[in-house]
Amino acid sequence: MAGLNLLSDQGFRIDGRKPNELRRIQCKLGVFKQADGSAYIEQGNTKVLATVYGPHEIRGSRAKLLLDRVLVNCQYSMATFSTGERKRRPRGDRKSQEMTMHLKQTFDAAIMTNLYPRSQIDIFVEVLQSDGGNYCASVNAATLALIDAGIPMKDFVCACSASFVNDNPIADINYLEESSGGPELIVATLPKSDQIVFLEQNSRLHEDNLSKVIDLAVKSCKDVYTVLDRTVRDHVSEVSNSHGWDH
Amino acid sequence: MTLGADLTLDSALGQNKLKAELGTPAPDKDDKGRLEFFVDCSANATPEFEGRGGEELASEISNMLIRVYDCPGCVDLQKLCIIPKQQCWILYIDILLLECGGNLFDAASVAVKAALFDLKIPRVTVTQDEGHVELEISDDPYDVQTVDVKSSPCIVTLSKIGHCHVVDASQKEEACCLARLMLGVSEHGTITGMKKEGSGSLDPSSIDDMLDTGKRVGIALNKSLLEALEEEQRQGKKKGHTGFLRSEIKEIQTDCEIVWAEINISGSRTIKVSLFYRPPSNACLALEEFQQ
Numbered sequence: 001m002a003g004l005n006l007l008s009d010q011g012f013r014i015d016g017r018k019p020n021e022l023r024r025i026q027c028k029l030g031v032f033k034q035a036d037g038s039a040y041i042e043q044g045n046t047k048v049l050a051t052v053y054g055p056h057e058i059r060g061s062r063a064k065l066l067l068d069r070v071l072v073n074c075q076y077s078m079a080t081f082s083t084g085e086r087k088r089r090p091r092g093d094r095k096s097q098e099m100t101m102h103l104k105q106t107f108d109a110a111i112m113t114n115l116y117p118r119s120q121i122d123i124f125v126e127v128l129q130s131d132g133g134n135y136c137a138s139v140n141a142a143t144l145a146l147i148d149a150g151i152p153m154k155d156f157v158c159a160c161s162a163s164f165v166n167d168n169p170i171a172d173i174n175y176l177e178e179s180s181g182g183p184e185l186i187v188a189t190l191p192k193s194d195q196i197v198f199l200e201q202n203s204r205l206h207e208d209n210l211s212k213v214i215d216l217a218v219k220s221c222k223d224v225y226t227v228l229d230r231t232v233r234d235h236v237s238e239v240s241n242s243h244g245w246d247h
Numbered sequence: 248m249t250l251g252a253d254l255t256l257d258s259a260l261g262q263n264k265l266k267a268e269l270g271t272p273a274p275d276k277d278d279k280g281r282l283e284f285f286v287d288c289s290a291n292a293t294p295e296f297e298g299r300g301g302e303e304l305a306s307e308i309s310n311m312l313i314r315v316y317d318c319p320g321c322v323d324l325q326k327l328c329i330i331p332k333q334q335c336w337i338l339y340i341d342i343l344l345l346e347c348g349g350n351l352f353d354a355a356s357v358a359v360k361a362a363l364f365d366l367k368i369p370r371v372t373v374t375q376d377e378g379h380v381e382l383e384i385s386d387d388p389y390d391v392q393t394v395d396v397k398s399s400p401c402i403v404t405l406s407k408i409g410h411c412h413v414v415d416a417s418q419k420e421e422a423c424c425l426a427r428l429m430l431g432v433s434e435h436g437t438i439t440g441m442k443k444e445g446s447g448s449l450d451p452s453s454i455d456d457m458l459d460t461g462k463r464v465g466i467a468l469n470k471s472l473l474e475a476l477e478e479e480q481r482q483g484k485k486k487g488h489t490g491f492l493r494s495e496i497k498e499i500q501t502d503c504e505i506v507w508a509e510i511n512i513s514g515s516r517t518i519k520v521s522l523f524y525r526p527p528s529n530a531c532l533a534l535e536e537f538q539q
Contacts, residue, residue: 032346035291049345051291059294075290075297080341086266090287090343124290124297126345 004180006165014176015044022160022172022220023133025227027141029148029235037149041141044174045131050141052149054121064120069113071120074103076138078127099135102198106139106159106188109197112152121151132175133161139188139198140224147232156228157197159188160220162213164205169213171220187217191225194218266339280327280335282316284309286342286355293347301344308342308355315356315400315431315440322363322399326392329371330380336368349418352429356402357472363399364476367391400431400439401472403465405457407449412457414464428457432465434473 007013017023023044032038037052058065065071076099077091090096107123123145125138139159146153162185163173170177178184183205188198196218205213273281286309288301295301316322327336340362342355370385370392385391406416406424413420416427425447431440438458443449449457 032291034293034346034348038291049291053294073297077287077289079343080285080287080339081266081343086268086339086341090289122290122294122297124294126289126291126343128343 004176006177006180006182007168007170011168013170015174019168019170020216020220022223023174025140025224027144027228027231029144029231030239035145035149037145037147037151039141039144039148041137041144043133043137043140043172045129046133046137046174047127047129048134048137048141049126049128050138050145051124051126052122052142052145052151053124054149055116055119055151056122058118058120065118068117070111070116072104072107072111072113072123073120074100074107074123074125074142076100076103076125076127078130078134082127082130099138102135102200103138103142106157106198107142107146110143110153110155110157110190111146112154115152121146130175132173132178135186136160136172136188136224140228144228144231148235155190155192155195156225157188158191158221158224158228159186159198160217160224161186162217162220164209164213169209169216171216183213185213185217187214187221189218189221191222266341268337268339276324277332278328279324281337282313282322282324283337283339284312284316284342284359285339286312286344288344291345296344304351305344308344308352311352311402311429311431311440311442312340312356312359314442315402316359318400318431318439320398321433321439323395326394327368329382330373333380334382338363338366347418349421350404350415352402352404353415353468356400356431357468360396360399360401360472361476363394364396364473366394368394397473398433398435400433400437401465401468402429403432403461403468404429405461407445407447407453407457412453412460414460428454428461430458430461430465432462432469434466434469436462436466438462 004014007019012018015023023046025041025043027039027041029039030037031040031049032051035051035053038050040049041047055070058071075091076096078087078096080087080090103123103125111121123142125142127134127138136159139157143153143157147156160171161173161178163170163177163182165177165182173184182203184202185205186198186200187196189196199214273279286305288296288305290297290301292301296304327338329335340359342358344351344355368391369387370390372383372385374381374383403414404416404427405412405414406420406427408416408420408424412428413424416424421427424445426443426445426449428449429440429442429444430438433439438461
């Protein structure tokens with residue numbers, strides 16, 4: 001595998017993590033004043049900013065209007081300086097378009113869309129630094145931004161990636177592990193009900209091992225949920241404290 | 248080779264990153280390096296920028312930056328040239344606009360200057376071997392050259408509101424201004440570029456007034472920016488000093504000494520520890536204040 005030892009004999013990964021260990025997650029809600037909801041997340045070296053506008057009236061063409069539910073509009077873009085080699089365009093390429101679609105599908109499943117017919121919710125995601133797991137960080141950031149905006153959802157959406165190296169499933173892979181050619185499984189779940197809302201797999205993985213990798217990814221999503229839930233609770237108590245509300 | 252400067256000017260927020268690459272010089276300036284400006288207006292700032300919506304403003308900002316930096320002496324571009332006509336450094340200056348709070352042009356130019364100040368380019372040694380040229384880029388992260396930004400300009404925008412003009416206009420002020428004048432001002436008050444914008448018209452005498460104010464403000468802006476940058480360089484990069492994650496610790500106005508430390512244990516809450524020293528002369532009042 002490109003001469004790289006992804007899992008050492010002692011069972012540690014390139015960045016020193018254990019196979020089932022996540023990267024450090026740091027996040028903050030309400031980073032922008034202008035937007036209805038915003039959040040910033042750092043998962044290791046991957047840094048993502050998400051903002052939510054809405055629900056508001058349909059902008060642009062009214063043909064997009066949905067009579068029974070809200071239109072979830074997403075845009076995924078990557079800063080030109082986010083990758084090692086400079087990107088030419090921040091959005092509009094095939095990869096970002098695909099990512100936009102995936103985000104839209106994921107959040108269509110999680111937002112209680114029937115509450116706001118004939119309106120629109122915008123989710124804008126901006127990757128500031130990319131080190132693998134862009135989709136996962138984007139989903140986690142967007143979830144926090146939606147919560148910050150106060151949009152009713154069935155549950156948090158938590159995403160995590162996983163891979164399989166030397167008979168061991170590994171969680172939350174970074175760019176090096178992602179680009180080494182091994183399998184990559186991306187899962188987004190509703191952690192409370194254990195529902196999978198998004199599942200994608202790249203490269204080859206033996207059928208017998210699939211369940212192991214999915215199990216680890218789903219478990220990692222729960223770990224992500226713990227972190228996100230604590231952030232939301234901390235944020236809410238901070239806000240209510242500063243307003244002087246008793247709780 | 249990636250260096251960045253986060254910037255918050257009033258509430259206009261820009262993320263600015265620089266990347267350097269080797270490339271060929273422009274044919275008409277073959278002994279100089281190149282600056283490439285790219286501005287991206289993120290939809291995060293306002294939904295109107297979604298898709299291609301922000302491109303007009305983006306190209307306006309990048310054109311203005313090209314204009315004010317297209318002046319000999321702004322940046323020592325000759326230093327960025329490695330082999331005339333063949334190899335030079337290209338500096339890609341990427342500006343990402345994340346939030347609009349008015350006065351975007353000035354904020355962008357301040358961010359550019361800060362990023363250039365922070366720039367460190369690895370030293371390149373050229374060896375010639377029988378007409379065969381070889382470039383060697385130094386691996387040592389401390390063997391670097393910097394760019395002198397002392398004389399690079401900042402943009403000062405003067406917005407005409409009624410019979411007066413204001414600097415650093417907020418978004419609301421910008422909405423009620425009819426015409427504005429943008430100036431590129433360097434540290435000694437040299438004007439490197441000028442542009443009038445907006446639907447209204449300006450009287451020549453008021454342009455003179457605006458030029459005077461612009462110069463004065465520009466000199467002050469350059470001076471305080473450089474001071475702030477040098478101060479930060481002296482202190483070194485403190486983690487959590489900039490960026491979105493910074494936590495605000497309320498400054499307590501006392502004559503007591505307070506030292507803060509933040510402990511992050513993975514998997515647990517952040518603990519803030521502080522050391523508080525109350526001088527004997529001080530009453531217990533300060534302690535009460537601290538408990539709040």
